[in-house]
Amino acid sequence: MKKRLIATLILVAATSAALAGCGAKSSSNDHLARIKSAGKITIATEGVWAPFTYHDETTDELVGFDVEVAAAIAEKLGVEADFQEVAFDGGLTGVTTGAFDMMANGVDVTEERGKTYDFTEPYAYDHAVVVTLATNDTISSFEDLNGLTTANSAGSTYEAMGVQYGATVSNVDTIGETMTLVQNGTVDATINANTSAQDYFNTTGATDLKVAAVDPEVTQYAIPLKKGEDNDSLRDAINQAIKELREEGKLTEISIKYFGADITSE
Structure with missing residues (x-):
């Protein structure tokens, strides 16, 4: 009887340890x-x-x-x-x-x-848009970017869209730099979020830029x-x-x- 009791206690202890171990493993594998x-x-x-x-x-x-x-x-x-x-x-x-x-x-x-x-x-x-100089009358669609230059953040969807439509893309770090490159003629356009473009226009008062095209697909x-x-x-x-x-x-x-x-x- 004593041996059976000891064996039972050992089994219970082992089971508890195993369950505790499983819990620890689960936690370590859960972000x-x-x-x-x-x-x-x-x-x-x-x-x-x-x-x-x-x-x-x-x-x-x-x-x-x-x-x-x-x-x-x-x-x-x-x-x-x-x-x-x-x-x-x-x-x-x-x-x-x-x-x-x-x-x-x-x-x-x-x-x-x-x-x-x-x-x-x-x-x-949101929606992706093409931003150009307000005086630009040659870009009115994403397809018009073929053979031209754009500026965008490296790794962004907008960079990928520029490449997709045949543009040569320059990588920059900030939206301000992106818009400046368009303004000074270093690049022909930028693809960006419509919300960001409108915010830039509103906060800077820039009137020399415009949204030339809007992607109908929702972002x-x-x-x-x-x-x-x-x-x-x-x-x-x-x-x-x-x-x-x-x-x-x-x-x-x-x-x-x-x-x-x-x-x-x-």
């Missing part, structure tokens, strides 16, 4: 669990693409639509938002290598990116995560946060603050 354990989520963003992510001229504080949306998501997850400023292509690469937990930078969902990233549900919508902005089951629970949690922020009217509030309009619904 959301690691984020909550660290108490922060690391977010890649450019900090130079107004009004999505940029620095306030007076306070030099990192602000913008994506910055506030990402901070609100982090709050929903119960962790601190740790923003890391990096070039657009560096942010995407950092997500795949694990240097960043996520990226918030007006990253649009494409079929090609879907091969590398698992995207959350969209939280905003969906979402958060890219590294592919894999490790991010399943994180993606679900972010999707739930986006859903709640939309239902609470917070997404609309942030959008109107930065765009003067609600771009959070199609």
